Amino acid sequence: MKNPGKIGIGIAIGGLLTAPLLGVLYLASELVGLPFAPYDLFDWITRVLPGPVVTFGIDVMIDALRLFGLGISETAKIAERAIAVLQVLIVGSAVGGVISWITRNSSRRQALSVSAGIGAVVGTTVSIVSIYIEGSSVSPVLVILWLTGLFMVWGVAIEFVQFRFSRDVEAIAHEADTTSHSMGIGRRDFVVKVGASVAVLTVASTGIGSLLAQAARRELDTGVKTAPGTPSSTAGSTTDPAVSAVEKPVPAIERLAFPNANAPVIPVSGTRPEYTAVKDHYQVSIRTRPTVIDGSTWALAVSGLVANPVSLSLDDLRRDFEPRSEFVTLSCISGRIASSLISTTQWTGFSVQDLLERIQPNENARYLDFTCGDGFHEVVDLNLVRNDERIMLCYAWNGELLTIEHGFPLRIWIPDRYGMKQPRWIESIEVTDKYREGYWVQRGWDEVARVEPTSVIDTVDGDSIYEVDGQSFVPVGGIAFAGAKEVSKVEVRVDGGPWQAAELRSPLSETTWVVWRYDWPFESGNHIFEVRCATGSGVPQAEDDRGNRPSGATGIHSKRAGF
Numbered sequence: 001m002k003n004p005g006k007i008g009i010g011i012a013i014g015g016l017l018t019a020p021l022l023g024v025l026y027l028a029s030e031l032v033g034l035p036f037a038p039y040d041l042f043d044w045i046t047r048v049l050p051g052p053v054v055t056f057g058i059d060v061m062i063d064a065l066r067l068f069g070l071g072i073s074e075t076a077k078i079a080e081r082a083i084a085v086l087q088v089l090i091v092g093s094a095v096g097g098v099i100s101w102i103t104r105n106s107s108r109r110q111a112l113s114v115s116a117g118i119g120a121v122v123g124t125t126v127s128i129v130s131i132y133i134e135g136s137s138v139s140p141v142l143v144i145l146w147l148t149g150l151f152m153v154w155g156v157a158i159e160f161v162q163f164r165f166s167r168d169v170e171a172i173a174h175e176a177d178t179t180s181h182s183m184g185i186g187r188r189d190f191v192v193k194v195g196a197s198v199a200v201l202t203v204a205s206t207g208i209g210s211l212l213a214q215a216a217r218r219e220l221d222t223g224v225k226t227a228p229g230t231p232s233s234t235a236g237s238t239t240d241p242a243v244s245a246v247e248k249p250v251p252a253i254e255r256l257a258f259p260n261a262n263a264p265v266i267p268v269s270g271t272r273p274e275y276t277a278v279k280d281h282y283q284v285s286i287r288t289r290p291t292v293i294d295g296s297t298w299a300l301a302v303s304g305l306v307a308n309p310v311s312l313s314l315d316d317l318r319r320d321f322e323p324r325s326e327f328v329t330l331s332c333i334s335g336r337i338a339s340s341l342i343s344t345t346q347w348t349g350f351s352v353q354d355l356l357e358r359i360q361p362n363e364n365a366r367y368l369d370f371t372c373g374d375g376f377h378e379v380v381d382l383n384l385v386r387n388d389e390r391i392m393l394c395y396a397w398n399g400e401l402l403t404i405e406h407g408f409p410l411r412i413w414i415p416d417r418y419g420m421k422q423p424r425w426i427e428s429i430e431v432t433d434k435y436r437e438g439y440w441v442q443r444g445w446d447e448v449a450r451v452e453p454t455s456v457i458d459t460v461d462g463d464s465i466y467e468v469d470g471q472s473f474v475p476v477g478g479i480a481f482a483g484a485k486e487v488s489k490v491e492v493r494v495d496g497g498p499w500q501a502a503e504l505r506s507p508l509s510e511t512t513w514v515v516w517r518y519d520w521p522f523e524s525g526n527h528i529f530e531v532r533c534a535t536g537s538g539v540p541q542a543e544d545d546r547g548n549r550p551s552g553a554t555g556i557h558s559k560r561a562g563f
């Protein structure tokens with residue numbers, strides 16, 4: 001019974017040689033923009049799997065991360081990528097096993113062509129998935145040639161290493177032909193050599209790849225800032241009288257002052273920042289990597305049931321429509337109570353009502369159907385737009401054009417809805433009379449996705465206990481968010497006692513979270529703090545835990561603290 005052992009060796013070698021394969025794929029993706037297949041495969045699998053399976057997978061992942069006490073928004077992306085790579089290692093091992101099993105009784109020549117064939121089939125399949133997912137900037141023919149060739153080499157390498165590893169040392173003398181040059185190497189030497197080559201190739205390719213990635217990132221960052229449409233290019237256009245005569249200059253993006261800078265209620269130290277730095281803003285995407293859109297060729301296409309179909313560049317949008325800005329808290333429907341998938345920044349764009357005026361929808365038009373660069377899609381009801389001028393198409397956050405991660409060049413803001421209803425990386429809008437379920441609606445989430453009022457304790461600040469008239473107080477602080485319904489009241493209770501009113505800091509806007517504080521009369525011992533809120537019209541938040549799916553998490557957040 002030699003074969004089971006051989007297959008085991010095949011599996012091990014398959015896995016081992018997949019490491020440098022990953023490295024080379026990564027290097028090529030950073031060097032010349034060829035697809036990085038593991039992410040594409042992962043994204044493809046999450047797209048084709050039935051919705052409930054995907055949502056279940058995400059739930060399991062988020063629970064696992066929470067179990068280890070890891071912050072979700074950053075780590076979820078890292079975990080996704082780790083799973084993507086791991087899954088390719090597993091497939092690579094399996095292919096190694098298959099190769100060793102199929103070639104167990106073959107001649108050398110047969111074995112080599114079979115393994116090359118298997119590599120080619122795997123490579124071609126992978127390239128088709130990559131092209132489908134990425135719509136890569138590199139030509140599809142090149143992608144197929146590259147991946148097919150690379151995987152062929154990989155298949156042959158697996159077979160070769162297996163053969164060299166498992167042949168009997170005595171048999172070498174009789175088989176001397178194609179590999180006679182390496183006859184003298186013993187098995188141990190060979191293992192060391194293969195191991196060293198694999199390690200060097202993997203580390204070198206991954207290392208160079210990540211250096212390139214860092215450099216590219218820096219370039220992209222500066223690229224976005226000098227993209228057409230920024231104030232610098234505005235200055236350029238005014239020097240050309242022919243252009244400036246017809247075209248209005250592109251207005252600079254305004255930056256709102258914080259309206260509550262002098263608010264009397266000061267956040268308790270340990271409360272999250274009231275305004276989120278863009279780099280800290282949570283991120284949730286259907287794809288492993290951000291979708292890169294070329295701002296210089298991009299144009300928003302609006303067509304369908306309209307009198308005036310348009311195709312407008314970013315400059316056009318900024319010039320033609322009156323800019324407006326608002327402080328906005330965005331949150332993800334998949335977050336559990338006290339989730340980190342919520343952030344606040346300044347959004348700038350223009351009212352969708354202004355766009356409607358320009359395109360003139362027909363009488364029977366009912367929805368705006370958004371298509372995005374990453375395959376995400378959502379519909380927005382025209383009546384909703386007509387009733388809420390705040391709904392805007394946004395090109396800037398925090399006074400600068402959107403970053404690639406957060407949806408450059410265009411995303412929508414719909415007050416009072418969770419993020420899942422708000423497309424980023426918008427490419428086109430079809431005005432239609434047909435309803436189409438959005439990407440996450442198709443996957444079991446709420447069709448309306450109105451924000452559930454929730455409140456969170458960020459800190460029970462035992463380090464800042466202070467005394468007034470002989471009574472000690474412990475500052476307790478956090479946030480409450482009710483979408484666009486405003487927060488009128490936050491209450492805290494300790495150890496199940498009576499609910500006590502917290503103080504509310506005036507918010508950045510009616511559509512951001514509210515920072516609250518409660519100064520608790522100190523008692524030593526261990527205590528449970530709980531918080532709840534009510535909306536502007538006095539509707540209390542739901543206190544029962546309904547879970548996050550399908551309509552967003554509800555329930556009372558609590559925190560233990562001992563003194």
Ligand SMILES: Nc1nc2c(c(=O)[nH]1)N[C@H]1C(S)=C(S)[C@@H](COP(=O)(O)O)O[C@H]1N2
Pocket residue numbers: 281282283284285286287330331332333372373374375376377405406407418419420421422423424425426
């Ligand atoms: N094109 C596109 N738009 C999208 C998504 C996406 O994956 N693709 N995710 C949605 C979800 S679920 C959320 S919570 C927000 C997150 O936006 P952010 O990552 O910029 O915070 O974007 C929404 N818009």
Ligand SMILES: [Mo]
Pocket residue numbers: 284331332333334419420
């Ligand atoms: Mo989300």
